Structures are given as C-alpha cells and as structure tokens.
Amino acid sequence: MDPEEVGRLAGTALALEVSVTPKPGSVDRSHDFPDTRFEHFLASAVAVEPAVAGAASGELSLGEAVLDGVRRFSEAQSGGNTHFGALTLLIPLAAGYPDGGFEGASLAVEEASVEDAVLYVRALREAGVGGLEGRESLDALSEGAEEELRERGVSFEELMEMSEGDDVASDLVNGFERTRRAAETLSGRLEDTGFNEAAVETFVEVVAEGDSFVRKRHGEETHRRVRERFREVQDSGFDRELLGELDRELNYTGVNPGSSADFLGAAIFLNLVRGWRP
C-alpha cells in the first residue's frame, strides 16, 4: 500500500474518531474542552499524515515518526496535545500492519532501537504529556532522561514494557490485543449500523475494559466507578438515555477516557486500511 495513502487513512481515521458523538468525557463534535477544541483535533489529524506516511515507507524510524508527528500537530493548532497517544499506536501500525498484519506491527516495535526510545521521551516532553505511568525507575520528563536511556541501553520495546500501567504503551508489547479487539468490534458493528453508532458502541466497550488515562488522572476508585457505568450502558444494549446521562456527567466532571479514544482511532484506521469506507 502506498505510504502516502497510509498517512491519509490515518488522518481520515483521526478526523472520524474525534467526530464520533457522544463519547462521554471526550472531545467530540458536540463537546469541546475549554482549551482543546474540536477544530484543534481536525487540524492535528491532517497535520500528522506525513509522520505516519514516513513510518509506513520506512523513511522514519518509530521514534523519529512519533517526534515528527508531535512537532507537526503542535505547529498546526494551538490546542496543545491532541494526538500523542494516538500516534503511539498508529506509528507502529503504519510501519508494520499494511504489509505484515499485527505481527508486522509487533516486529516494528521489537526492531526499534535505543535511539527510538530516546526520541520517544523527547516527543513525550515536547507534547507536554504527563509521563507514562508505571515507569517509576525513569522520570521521562526530566532533562536527563534521554541520556539515562542511552547509558542504560533501554530499547523502545523495553521502554514500552516499563510502562505497564499505560494501556496504549502496553498494547504495543502485547501483540496489539486491545487494538485488535476494538478493530474487530467496530468491523462487526459496521455491518449492522451506520458509522457513528458503530463507533460509539465500540468506544463504550473499550472504556468498559478499563482506561489507564482515567486511572492515572483520577485514581483507582474513580476508574472503577467509570468502568462500571460504561458496563451498564453496554449491558443495556447501549441505551441512549443512559449514554446521554453518562455523557453529561463525565463532560461536567472532566473525567476523560483518553486511552479509549486512542484505541478507537486505531480501530478506525485498521478498518480503513482493510478497505472499509464511510
């Protein structure tokens, strides 16, 4: 598959993902955050296309591509970090999936170097992300982190393994299991219903499995309660009233299932790569 086309399918996937509504607690086409708005995500989605294309062609290594993506989305809009987590999933998928499936994507992660780990923490810092949970032995946001990674010879894969509390990082070293499941869920639902419905239901199922972004920001107790609420929506057959109630509540309290939105974006991307079109 043409690498430029892979890049555009990633841009399309991210634009579609942010449009899915309602995604309780997230930016969607009916809900902005105070500083990061819907239009910031749209501009960012298109802006990262060359970074994804660079990973797909092999011109950029994983670390280079993530850093390039962060710099591109930071220049393209003023809403801050839009797609760091999404890039963490999409870049290895772009590098390996179109020709080698999930094994190809896992291989891309395995083969990434210490320098990729260094560039990844640089991207993390430039994006202003709060760090990867679980990687207690390394403060990735400190100035010395890059040197420390080099000295200790920590590869990109090892960095992801050290980040076991982060759903997205973990998925890269667990055969993309959650990404795979989200893509299958979406694909099945797309046969029965329109895009938005299918994507909302997929999002609900993903959050019901847990969301490390919520756990990291709001603690175990809130995380447990939020998962429970999404499970109720799932068990009700995606009852729209229940979903609307949850949407209003999470938008009000500011609890944002950000990792789940990243999985939804990756699921849409994989369906596009496999030939689905809206």
Added chain:
Amino acid sequence: MDPEEVGRLAGTALALEVSVTPKPGSVDRSHDFPDTRFEHFLASAVAVEPAVAGAASGELSLGEAVLDGVRRFSEAQSGGNTHFGALTLLIPLAAGYPDGGFEGASLAVEEASVEDAVLYVRALREAGVGGLEGRESLDALSEGAEEELRERGVSFEELMEMSEGDDVASDLVNGFERTRRAAETLSGRLEDTGFNEAAVETFVEVVAEGDSFVRKRHGEETHRRVRERFREVQDSGFDRELLGELDRELNYTGVNPGSSADFLGAAIFLNLVRGWRP
C-alpha cells in the same frame, strides 16, 4: 510553499468548513443530509489532498486536478458529490495563489486549455452534478459535450464565462472577488472571536450576497426570500435565536446554500495558506 503542504491545508480547510455549525441548510457537525453525512465530507476532505497538491506543483493541469479530486472523493466515501464546487475554487487557488496571490490564481484560469474544459465537464458528469447554470448553449452532462468543446475550441476560462449563473464558476473569471471578500471577512473576525463563530458569521454574510445553488434548485422567489432571511440575521448582529430558527427551517425544507459553503471553504484555505492556525 511545499505543494504537499498546500494539499494538506486544503484538506484541513474542508474538514474545518464542514464542522462549522450552525450553517443553516448545510451539512455541519450538528446536521447530516439523509444520504450525505458529516463523515462523508471528512473522508472526502482528506482524500482530495493529492489532487490539490498536484495542482499546486503543476504536475496536474486544472482539469486533470478537478477530475482527479472527483475520482478520489468518490472512492473515499459513499455519500456522493461532496466537494465538486469546493474543488472548482480550490484547484486554481492552489495552482496560483501561494506564489502569485489572486493574480496568480486568475492567470492559472486564463492559461488553462480546451482539454481542461473537456476534463472539467467529464468531472462534472462523474460527480453527478446537475450542470452549470447559464451555460444554455452546451449540455455539459451529455455524452457529446466533450467532443463539442473540442470542436468549438472552448477553453476552460470560456467554459467558466459561459456559466455566468453559477457563483463559483463566475468567481474564477471575476478575479475571485467573492472568495477574496469571504477570506477578508473571515480574517477580520478571527481576530475578534473563536474559529466557529467567525466562520458562522462569514457564512451568513456570504449567503446574504446570494447563492446560485439555491437559485438553481429552488428558483428566484425562494432565493430572494432566503437571502432576505440571512440579511436579517446579519443585521441583528448574528442573533443566535434568529440563526437557530433559520437553521431549523432550512434543514427542514432542504434548502441548501451550497455555493456559500464552497466560498467558506476557500476562505478558510486562504487563511491557512497565509499562516493562520486554529
């Protein structure tokens, strides 16, 4: 300016344009048409990027680029004609504006050939567009139109001149006056307010000047009445209640100011080319 970047700014502009809400009678992030939905416009916006980039680099002539864009958006989504009018404006702008301003864009129109006219009517037919109003001497949708253009030696510019009842086609041969005005209006408002507000107000002002898509589809009387209503909103200082009422009414009656949405997309594109970022 890098032609690929020009293409991505066009994709960004079209994604932003369709997100602007409320745009009474149009697809926006709060309103779908039955068969052409928000997600179709998003996928289409990204899909046409290489066509715009091709016009910017000179690799594609105007007619080739419009036809390429139509084929790309037709493959990328199942909602039918999304961006034919938008491409008619964006392609010559991409070809001439970044380096030569509006004069450069006008020059690109002047220099386009008979073959560009031929490819343009082919694109018109493939997009399933209802034809250009005012061009009574040529049925552009007939099979014989291409041969007729060649025999009569009608250039792209002459074809646009024959289409005087079409606001978009006319603008290409009138120095992009309406596009220019829309871009200035948007630019001025962006200094005072957020993107969505600025774009809504620009849209209202553009429709208040008239919309050939409405006139063509619904006749002079409806067109006169619709313009009047948009003028009222404008005169009220963009009163939100009045605007909401008009939105509900046009969405219900299916009167779609499609030409004005094309001008809004071009206005956003020009602001992006000049360096504005959301």
